[in-house]
Amino acid sequence: MTLSHSPAEDRGGPAQPLLLLKDLKKHFPIKGGLFGKTVATVRAVDGVSFAVQKGETLGIVGESGCGKSTTARLLMQLISLDAGEMVFDGEGVGEKTAGGLALKDYRRQVQMVFQDSYASLNPRLPIEDSLAFAPKVHGVSDAEARTRARELLAAVGLAPGIYARRYPHELSGGQRQRVNIARALALQPRLVLLDEPVSALDKSVEAQVLNLLVELKERFGLTYVFISHDLNVVQYLSDRVLVMYLGQVVEQGPVDAIYDRPAHPYTRALLASRPSMDPAKRRTEAPLTGDPPNPINPPSGCRFRTRCPFAELVCETQAPAAAQLGGGHEAACHMARPGSGHSQAARVAA
């Protein structure tokens, strides 16, 4: 693929994380009453910190209401941060930071693919025009943007001669998601944020799109943040995995550590909730009871304690800090921290 508009170059070197998030917070007020007073607050994202290394795929898993989509929107700066800091390849993001990376430049390097392939495309534009739109905004000439749009269609496996002039409604769900992926690549970003990109697709099409994502990552040297509720897909695609619960990170680490040696009881329950794929080994007991609590007024201390079979007094009174388990594996659980005051702390650590 020959593209004149060169991608932004690497600044900080391979050891510098591509994206560093520190203590992100986003609270949504709920207004009510006669004068629209704030009656409650949804703590959608409450102190989330993580790093995305260059060239890796970071998987984010969690159930509805855990804040994974809010994190994605914060990451794209589609909504503003209440508190926290974002550093992209060594530069602070946002106009407020002195000498930082302007939002327009940041967004050129970070692009997103959404779950709903239809809602995220303009129904009145042929897909070629949708793909050419963003490059034109960023100063590429019309002819060049079109040429690039056709190259991108070919790259995602849609013959430009057949598909370039079609409208979104003339495509199947899988084809539309390919167009969305192509559009995300149109600005030659370094980081692509994939928010449940295959959840709405049928299984046979899902596999096609997953193969495409792996291929494109290699071809264009991309870094992915992959958000999904499907643990199997996350395991397949990710190098590192982040588990979220009620607006906080409960565990993160290399994919094998998370799947083979999960340290947080929530991660263990989540993994044990997967259907077994073997009718001879059916689940006999649900690992957890009840639904995730409402992120308005989350439980004190550890937010998982209301559903945790190991909860003790310390879990109620103190929020657990992240315990380092080696190799970048960390879990926010009192049981993983020797001396935390939990009766099982020593056993797990040993």
Next chain:
Amino acid sequence: MNAIMDKPILGGTAAAKQPLVIIRDLNVAFVTRDRTVHAVNGVDLDVGAGEVLCILGESGSGKSVTMRALMRLLPRFARVSGRIEVAGQDVMAMDERGLQRFRGGDVAMIFQEPMLALDPVFTVGRQIAEAVQRHEGASRSAGMARALELLELVQIPSAKRRLDAYPHELSGGLRQRAMIAVALACKPKLLLADEPTTALDATVQIQVLLLLRQLQEQMGMGVIFVTHDLGVAGEIADKVAVMYAGRVVEEGPVGALMAGPLHPYPRGLLGATVHGNMRGQKLTTIPGAPPSLETLPTACAFAPRCAEAEPACQTTLPEARRPVPGRMARCLKVAAG
């Protein structure tokens, strides 16, 4: 023990003799002025009493249409033909009165979206009691007493308080349980479940699956469970029917089918399903997309996507072949039994 549980509808042993559901040569076409869509094309299915049949298929395969045909819930412009029998009754011949008794009484249905299936302006308790009053002529207070029993049966915590809750006051998992309670209100012989766990979170999905399995065993109900998820079928099914382009392409016991599908389509689906340690491997995919059903496929509908297709596959409609008792596949490459 719950009072409802004391009188099982059918013993487990009597199950196999007379199938609860018999579907023969079911065809459904949606006819509008612009076009005709052949959604279901000659489906034969049997479900025994106390048996769980999973219909597995992708969107547009005809799985939900088959279920709706069974309840006679299809719109007027649907052209339906074939034979449908449930518990010895001819469903196709029922009049409006008969259908009212049949729906909710003999057969009940649960859906993917409980918020759309439950009435938002009535409390959960009223909705259950209404079904009981209507079908069994019970009094209002007897209906409410039964509603409480049912909420306890579906393991809703503090059931007594939840009787007076409106659907929007419940969480997703509880709402799904409440919908199951409404469906079970009149002890149906057959429960139709249309992707009831698809919209739920992983930790809640497994709870609802286990609950359904437990209730099905206790009540000896037959269940037809529609899903696109092989893993879900593995957790709940006795028997699986795989649909493609409006036809059942393979049918068999869940264990055998998941261990070694006969038809290339389910084999492809199994290969395309990500599980365990497949990192770094390229996923096997099924190329292309399902056919448009505007023209009725006269040959094997899967042939254009099939890696093993031969010239004969493009011209012949494969008949049902039964190489092993209890298993069926519509593929020319499967040995006729």
